[in-house]
Amino acid sequence: MVLFSVIVARHRLLESLRGALKRQPVVALTGPRQCGKTTLARQLLDPAASTWFDLEDPRSRTVFDEPMTVLEPLKGLVVIDEIQRVPDLFPLLRVLVDRRPLPARFLILGSASGALLRQSSESLAGRVEHVRMGGFALDETGSEAVEPLWRRGGFPDSLLAPDDETSVHWRRNFIDTIVERDLPQWGVRVSSTAMRRFWTMVAHYHGQIWNNADPARALGVSEPTVRSYLDLLTDALVLRQLQPWHANLRKRQVKSPKVYVRDPGLLHELLGIEDQSALLHHPKLGASWEGFAIEQILATEPHTDAAFWATHQGAEIDLVLQRRGKLFGVECKRVDAPRMTPSIRIALEDLALERVAVIYPGPKRYAIADRVEAVPLTDLAQPGRLFERATA
Numbered sequence: 287m288v289l290f291s292v293i294v295a296r297h298r299l300l301e302s303l304r305g306a307l308k309r310q311p312v313v314a315l316t317g318p319r320q321c322g323k324t325t326l327a328r329q330l331l332d333p334a335a336s337t338w339f340d341l342e343d344p345r346s347r348t349v350f351d352e353p354m355t356v357l358e359p360l361k362g363l364v365v366i367d368e369i370q371r372v373p374d375l376f377p378l379l380r381v382l383v384d385r386r387p388l389p390a391r392f393l394i395l396g397s398a399s400g401a402l403l404r405q406s407s408e409s410l411a412g413r414v415e416h417v418r419m420g421g422f423a424l425d426e427t428g429s430e431a432v433e434p435l436w437r438r439g440g441f442p443d444s445l446l447a448p449d450d451e452t453s454v455h456w457r458r459n460f461i462d463t464i465v466e467r468d469l470p471q472w473g474v475r476v477s478s479t480a481m482r483r484f485w486t487m488v489a490h491y492h493g494q495i496w497n498n499a500d501p502a503r504a505l506g507v508s509e510p511t512v513r514s515y516l517d518l519l520t521d522a523l524v525l526r527q528l529q530p531w532h533a534n535l536r537k538r539q540v541k542s543p544k545v546y547v548r549d550p551g552l553l554h555e556l557l558g559i560e561d562q563s564a565l566l567h568h569p570k571l572g573a574s575w576e577g578f579a580i581e582q583i584l585a586t587e588p589h590t591d592a593a594f595w596a597t598h599q600g601a602e603i604d605l606v607l608q609r610r611g612k613l614f615g616v617e618c619k620r621v622d623a624p625r626m627t628p629s630i631r632i633a634l635e636d637l638a639l640e641r642v643a644v645i646y647p648g649p650k651r652y653a654i655a656d657r658v659e660a661v662p663l664t665d666l667a668q669p670g671r672l673f674e675r676a677t678a
Contacts, residue, residue: 294426299419306415311383312392314406317419318523319397322442327365335362341371353378361389369394376409383413398472398521423585429664436578437562439551450561457555484515489547489556493573496545531593531606533637540596546577572620579618579645586669601632614673615642624660641673
C-alpha cells in the first residue's frame with residue numbers, strides 16, 4: 287500500500303535554510319545519505335540565479351580541477367553537493383565569501399558530519415551556519431503516519447515504498463552502501479564485514495549506556511578501535527551518541543553516552559525485524575520506541591543542548607533539553623497510562639527542571655503531577671507544543 291499520494295512537504299527545514307542563507311554567506315546542510323538533502327536544496331533554486339555542482343558526478347569533479355576559475359564569476363546561490371569529497375574547497379570558500387559586495391552565497395551539502403563540521407569550522411569560522419536534517423519527521427508526514435514512520439523509518443525511499451518487502455530491501459541495500467562504499471571513500475580502513483558486525487552489535491545496545499569493553503572483546507580489537515568505529519558511524523549520521531548531563535550534585539552520575547541507531551527502520555533491519563508483528567514481539571520493542579520518540583523530539587522541538595541524565599543510584603531521565611537558559615525533562619514510556627515515578631521526582635528536584643513531559647502512545651494529554659504531564663507522541667506533529675500545559 288502506498289502511504290502518501292503527494293510529495294511530503296518539509297516546510298520547517300526549508301524555512302531554516304532560507305533564514306540561514308539570509309544570515310550567513312555559507313550554509314552547510316548535513317544529513318545521512320539519501321535523506322532528501324538534494325531534493326530539499328533544489329526547492330531553493332532560482333533557474334536564473336543559481337548554480338548546482340554535484341561532486342559525486344565525475345564531470346563536476348573534473349571541472350573543479352581549477353575551482354577558483356569556476357566559482358569566482360558566479361552570482362546568486364551556488365549549491366555544492368557532497369562537498370566532503372573535495373575538502374580543499376573550504377579555504378577557497380573563505381576567500382570568496384569575504385568579497386565585498388558579496389556576489390554569491392553558498393549552500394554546501396554533505397553526508398559526513400564530523401569531517402564537514404571540522405573542516406568548515408576551521409576554514410569558515412564566523413561565516414557558516416549549520417542546518418541538520420534527517421529522514422521525515424511527524425510534523426512533515428502528519429500524525430496518521432506514526433506507525434509506518436516508526437516501523438519503516440524516515441528515509442524517503444523506505445517510508446514511501448509500495449510495500450514492506452521493498453522497504454526492507456531498500457534498507458538492506460542502504461546499510462551495504464554505507465559499509466562497502468561510503469566509509470572506504472571517506473578513507474576508512476576497516477573491512478565492511480567488521481563494520482557491519484559492529485553496527486549490528488550497536489543495534490543490540492540501542493538505548494543503553496555504552497561500554498567499549500564488551501564489543502572490543504567480541505570483535506577481538508582494542509577499546510580505542512571500538513571507540514573509533516562508534517565515532518565513524520556517528521559521523522556518518524546513522525548513530526547518535528547521547529551525552530550525559532552533569533549536574534553539580536553529591537551523587538555519582540553516569541559519564542558514558544547512550545547509543546542509538548538514529549533511524550528506527552535501520553535499527554529494525556539490523557535486528558532482523560521485517561514486519562509489525564515481529565516488532566511487537568521483539569525484546570527491543572521498548573528501546574526502539576524510545577529511540578524513535580527521542581529522534582522526533584530532537585527534530586521538532588527547539589533546544590540549544592540535549593543530553594540524558596542518570597546516577598549510579600538508579601535515578602535517570604531519558605532526555606534533558608536546554609532552551610532559553612532553562613532545563614526541561616522528557617521521559618519516553620510505551621505504556622497505556624504513564625504515572626509519576628521516583629526517577630521523575632528526583633530529576634525534577636536535582637536538576638531543577640521547569641517541566642517534564644512523559645511521551646506515550648496514547649491519545650490524551652493530561653497532568654500527572656505538578657510540572658509533569660503525559661503527552662501523546664502524535665502531539666509532536668505540531669512543533670513547539672511539547673511543554674504546553676494540558677487543558678482541563
